[in-house]
Amino acid sequence: xxxxxxxxxxxxxxxxxxxxxxxxxxxxxxxxxxxxxxxxxxxxxxxxxxxxxxxxxxxxxx
Numbered sequence: 001x002x003x004x005x006x007x008x009x010x011x012x013x014x015x016x017x018x019x020x021x022x023x024x025x026x027x028x029x030x031x032x033x034x035x036x037x038x039x040x041x042x043x044x045x046x047x048x049x050x051x052x053x054x055x056x057x058x059x060x061x062x
Contacts, residue, residue: 001046013052025057 016023025047027040040058047054055061 001043001050005043006046006050009047009050009052013054016055022055023052025054027058 013023015021025044027043029035029040044057044059
């Protein structure tokens with residue numbers, strides 16, 4: 001995960017926690033030209049490493 005993705009996830013994570021909402025991870029892979037196998041798991045692992053645990057996502061709820 002690069003710093004831009006981390007920053008883009010941090011603000012909604014903090015806002016959801018502050019306001020009692022849910023932090024939902026939504027991944028769209030509509031751009032098949034730039035699709036990279038394993039990128040989704042790398043993003044998920046990066047969020048967990050940063051402590052940004054989502055409430056709903058590809059592997060949890062929702």
